[in-house]
Amino acid sequence: MTATAAVPAAVAESSTRIRPVEIWRIVRLHTVNPSIFFIVPTLILAGAWAVTMFVAYLIIGVAGVPAEETAFTYSWAVLSPQWYLIVVGVQAIAFTFPFALGFGATRRDYWVGTGLMFVLISLMYAATIATLLMLERATGGWWIGAGMFDALWYVGADWLTAFYTTFSLQLLVLFIGAAVTTVFMRWRMKGMIILLFGSVAAVLSLVAGLTLTESWPAVxxxxxxIGLVGVFTVVLGLAAACSVAGYLVIRRATPR
Structure with a gap:
């Protein structure tokens, strides 16, 4: 009787404690296919930079338009990897979740390991973009007056601010993609349809409410x-909310 009663207690204890080794195994699992997290985002960023430099050369070097009269500070090219990172969040879950469970990982270990991978990737790319921003300024726009990284809210931002804002945004898009994928894994197409129409209805209701109450100026x-850092702190909070929501869903998701 004592031995029999001790087994469930041991199982319960093992299921509640943090297992760093298993979590790190999940991180390593995500690096098995390096193209998802490393190669493709880097190629997208490099391609956006090359196109920006070519256009800048035509406008500034060939056409002779003064650099200060160009609109590179409004370019969205610096955000080019962000759109793909939503896909990365989707692929990270869809491709590895079944394998992780097959190798004995718990859903909690898997989600914590995946979140840790997201944090590491966001730190890496945030540091890269912030450093390239500083290099772009130091070279006067890559010696031709072109601006790709010194654009949008990055204009006038120091390295730390650029790093923090990029980190927050990248975590948000990664966890949005991951959380949406958990909905598909648990409820399949029915859940995706409900999520889509529910999200659209919520956004439209919010916009309508703010418009009808004339609350936009207050917003x-x-x-x-709260300033730039405050806005992206809100973005970081939304990333944390998506992370929690994704975990709650994936706890009962079943790969098929």
Whole structure:
């Protein structure tokens, strides 16, 4: 009787404790196919840079338009890897979740390991973009007056601010992709349809509510009061919310 009762207790204890080795195995699992996290995002960023430099050369070098009269500070090219990172979040879950469970990982270990991978990747690319921003400024726009990284909210930002804002945004898009994939894994197409229409309805309701109550000025005033770092702290909070939501869903998701 004593031995029989001790088994469930041991199982329960093992299922509640943090297992660093298993979590790190999940991180390594995500690196088996390096193209998803490393190669493709790097190629997208490099390709966006090459196109920007070519266009800048035509406008500034060939056409002779002064660099200060160009619109590179409004370019969205610096965000080119972000759109793909949503796909990365989807692929990270869809491709590895069944294998992880097959190798004996718990859903919690898998989600913590995946989240750790997201954090490491976001740290790497945030440091890269912030450093390239500083290099772009130091070279006067890559010696031709072109601006790819010194654009949008990065204009005037120091290295730490550029790093923090990029890190927050990348974590958000990664966890959005991952959380959406967990919905598909648990409820399949029915869940995706409900999520899509529910999200659209929620956004439209929010926009309508702010418009009808004439609250937009107050919203913009609040965003202005918290500053750039404050806005991206909100973005980081949304990333954390997506992470928690994804974990709650994946706890009962079954790979098929």
């Amino acid at each position: 913009f005033a609040w965003l202005g009061s």
